[in-house]
Every structure is written in C-alpha cells, then in structure tokens.
Amino acid sequence: xxxxxxxxxxxxxxxxxxxxxxxxxxxxxxxxxxxxxxxxxxxxxxxxxxxxxxxxxxxxxxxxxxxxxxxxxxxxxxxxxxxxxxxxxxxxxxxxxxxxxxxxxxxxxxxxxxxxxxxxxxxxxxxxxxxxxxxxxxxxxxxxxxxxxxxxxxxxxxxxxxxxxxxxxxxxxxxxxxxxxxxxxxxxxxxxxxxxxxxxxxxxxxxxxxxxxxxxxxxxxxxxxxxxxxxxxxxxxxxxxxxxxxxxxxxxxxxxxxxxxxxxxxxxxxxxxxxxxxxxxxxxxxxxxxxxxxxxxxxxxxxxxxx
Amino acid sequence: xxxxxxxxxxxxxxxxxxxxxxxxxxxxxxxxxxxxxxxxxxxxxxxxxxxxxxxxxxxxxxx
Numbered sequence: 415x416x417x418x419x420x421x422x423x424x425x426x427x428x429x430x431x432x433x434x435x436x437x438x439x440x441x442x443x444x445x446x447x448x449x450x451x452x453x454x455x456x457x458x459x460x461x462x463x464x465x466x467x468x469x470x471x472x473x474x475x476x477x478x479x480x481x482x483x484x485x486x487x488x489x490x491x492x493x494x495x496x497x498x499x500x501x502x503x504x505x506x507x508x509x510x511x512x513x514x515x516x517x518x519x520x521x522x523x524x525x526x527x528x529x530x531x532x533x534x535x536x537x538x539x540x541x542x543x544x545x546x547x548x549x550x551x552x553x554x555x556x557x558x559x560x561x562x563x564x565x566x567x568x569x570x571x572x573x574x575x576x577x578x579x580x581x582x583x584x585x586x587x588x589x590x591x592x593x594x595x596x597x598x599x600x601x602x603x604x605x606x607x608x609x610x611x612x613x614x615x616x617x618x619x620x621x622x623x624x625x626x627x628x629x630x631x632x633x634x635x636x637x638x639x640x641x642x643x644x645x646x647x648x649x650x651x652x653x654x655x656x657x658x659x660x661x662x663x664x665x666x667x668x669x670x671x672x673x674x675x676x677x678x679x680x681x682x683x684x685x686x687x688x689x690x691x692x693x694x695x696x697x698x699x700x701x702x703x704x705x706x707x708x709x710x711x712x713x714x715x716x717x718x719x720x721x
Numbered sequence: 722x723x724x725x726x727x728x729x730x731x732x733x734x735x736x737x738x739x740x741x742x743x744x745x746x747x748x749x750x751x752x753x754x755x756x757x758x759x760x761x762x763x764x765x766x767x768x769x770x771x772x773x774x775x776x777x778x779x780x781x782x783x784x
Contacts, residue, residue: 415766425762429752434764471782581782629755629780630762641727641779656781663752 426630429663430671437634444631448480448619455603457572457617458485463492465570465614467561468517468524470497470509470639472632473576475516477620479637481574482520494568498557499528501536505642512639525568527560533711535719541646544718549646552714559711563702565614577618580625583673584655591655599684601677612694612703624670722771728779741765743775753781 417424417436424434435443452458458481466481468474478495485491495517500506510526517524530536537553565573582601589598603621620628632638662669696702697709704710724733726747737743740763744751756763757776769775 415764423761424764426755427764437762473782625782626752626755626780629778633755633757633762633778638778643728643781660750660752664750 429624430668441634444627447622451603451622452619457604457619461490462571463569465494465496465565465568465573467573467575468495468497468513470513472638473578473620473628475637476628476632477574477576478522482522495522495524496564497526498560499526500553501529501538503538505644508642527564529556532560533715533719540718550650555710555714562614570614572617573614574617574619576620578620578623578625578628579670579674582621583670584652584659586673586677588655602681722769722773722775724775726777737769739769740767754779
C-alpha cells in the first residue's frame with residue numbers, strides 16, 4: 415500500500431476511510447482539517463485572547479503548536495498557555511518540565527496554577543489521607559474550577575482544550591450510560607454557556623482528529639516525550655469506556671466517527687431543549703458560578719482538604 | 722526482531738512477517754498504538770525483517 419496522494423511510503427491508514435498517507439501528506443491533511451474545524455465552527459474571532467489548556471501531553475502540545483502557528487501573523491489575537499499542577503509526583507512534574515521547555519522554545523507565555531496554592535494540598539496529599547475517594551472525580555472538579563476561574567482573571571475570551579474525537583466519543587457514551595444527557599448538551603466543538611460571563615467558552619480545535627492521528631502528528635513533529643500515564647487513571651470509568659470503544663473500533667473501523675457524526679446531528683435539539691434550564695448561582699463561599707448554593711470544589715475542600 | 726513496547730516499558734524478541742501479525746502476537750489492539758520501524762512510522766501491512774528495530778508507542782493519553 416502507498417500514499418493515496420503521492421504514492422510514497424505511508425505512515426498512517428485513516429480509520430474512517432481506507433486511505434493511507436505519507437508523512438508530508440498526512441501533516442498537510444491534519445493541519446488542513448484542524449484549521450477547517452476552526453473556520454467552520456468560528457472557534458477563533460478577531461481580537462480574541464486565547465487561553466490554551468496545556469499539560470505537556472501530546473494532545474495539548476499539538477494544539478498549542480497549531481494555534482501558535484495559525485495566529486502568528488495576527489497582531490489582534492493573543493495566546494497564553496495555562497497549565498494546572500495537580501501535584502502528582504513522578505507524573506505531572508515531568509510533563510510540566512517538558513511543557514516549560516516547549517513554551518520557551520516556541521515563545522509562548524505560560525501560566526501555571528497548582529492545587530496546593532489554590533486549595534491548600536496537592537492531589538497526592540489529598541489521596542493519601544482519603545483512600546476511598548475516586549481520584550478522577552475530585553481532580554476533574556478542581557481542574558475545571560481552576561481553569562475557569564484563572565481564565566477569567568487572565569482575561570481570556572476563550573479557552574482552547576486538546577480534546578480529540580476519541581475523548582468526545584467516550585464522553586458521549588459515558589453520558590448515555592449514566593443517563594446524563596443534560597451534560598451532553600454542553601459538548602461539541604464550541605461549548606460553554608452562551609452570553610454568560612461567569613463561564614469561559616471552551617473550544618476544541620482537535621475535535622475531529624482521532625487520538626491515533628494526533629499521536630502520529632505529534633510523533634512526526636517531535637512533540638512526543640517519554641510516555642507517562644497518570645497513576646490514578648487505570649480504573650476510571652472513562653478508561654473502561656475507552657477500552658470498550660477501542661475494541662469496537664478495531665472490529666468496526668469508523669465507529670468513533672459515527673458516534674460523533676450522529677451526536678452532532680442531535681446536538682442542536684439537546685441545546686434547544688435542555689441547556690438553559692439550569693439556574694446559575696454564585697457559590698456562597700468562593701463566589702464562582704455553580705448550580706447549587708455551594709460549588710463542588712468548595713464542598714471537596716471542606717470534606718477532603720480541611721479534614 | 723527487537724521490539725520495545727513503550728506503555729509497559731518491555732523489551733521483547735519476536736518473529737513476525739508484518740506489523741499486523743506482530744500486534745496480533747503481542748495481543749495489542751492496533752487502534753491504540755502507532756508503530757515505528759527504525760524510528761520511521763509504518764502501517765499494519767508493512768513487511769518486517771529480523772534485523773528491524775520496532776517501537777510500539779501508545780496513543781492513549783496519560784490522563
């Protein structure tokens with residue numbers, strides 16, 4: 415098999431078609447598709463200050479590189495990387511090291527916020543004294559909280575995240591399995607509660623790229639650092655859905671694309687019916703937006719950090 | 722051929738004719754990895770030979 419476009423040696427076979435591409439044709443295909451997503455969904459607008467949520471992993475590094483490349487000639491658009499240091503020894507400290515050197519090399523402004531500074535304890539320390547909690551639940555709440563709060567303080571107009579097609583397909587299925595369709599109404603290439611200044615809009619330029627395509631691009635561009643897996647991730651619900659979905663994809667190529675295409679067809683209905691029914695309040699402790707009187711992050715701080 | 726599996730940090734010596742056969746022998750789902758032969762990425766029907774040095778890299782995010 416040879417590259418569909420130029421008949422040289424291929425580096426990838428695309429999963430939703432039978433097309434194989436060589437290194438340079440794949441890089442072109444990848445960048446073209448990401449930039450098309452940005453245009454089609456109007457993810458970037460004049461005078462934006464883009465925050466890019468980065469971790470040093472291949473997805474967010476690829477995203478940061480591409481957005482930096484896209485806006486380099488736009489004087490009206492500003493870009494800042496924002497990273498969260500959960501405090502996971504042997505994992506996050508190493509990925510942040512890679513990230514800092516990447517940002518230095520690419521002249522990207524980077525801001526890092528830690529759980530320890532914001533909540534008083536690192537994730538490692540919280541888990542040590544609370545052995546029965548599900549790490550990903552707490553970590554997800556704290557990470558989203560810090561990203562939203564600090565994005566507003568830094569003046570971002572949008573926050574770009576490295577979510578890819580695999581991530582989104584997993585989330586769609588998880589929400590079905592847990593009868594959590596209301597949460598799915600907030601998904602899509604551009605998310606966030608419209609016209610509400612308490613929430614920063616999230617954009618996902620890698621929305622239509624599979625995890626395999628992102629890894630291939632990152633490898634070819636030299637963004638793949640030593641593989642590291644979060645030590646708390648292996649038993650998560652998401653990890654189980656991911657493994658199941660990958661099993662399906664191997665047997666029935668194109669499954670993940672079909673999930674996303676079908677989901678995007680019903681997304682407008684979900685948004686019209688459900689999204690604005692939530693009443694947004696302000697947390698009585700921290701004043702951040704939430705749906706109850708006290709936000710989940712403050713509840714966790716009370717029960718897990720101050721105990 | 723010499724095979725390095727990045728996710729488990731394992732070095733193996735394996736005999737296989739193609740990338741597809743190699744992944745089947747190692748019971749690795751091809752959608753979860755990319756494969757490099759002598760540091761160049763290859764696809765599943767690529768023929769391998771015993772002097773090749775293979776790296777199997779995980780595409781799954783670390784969390």
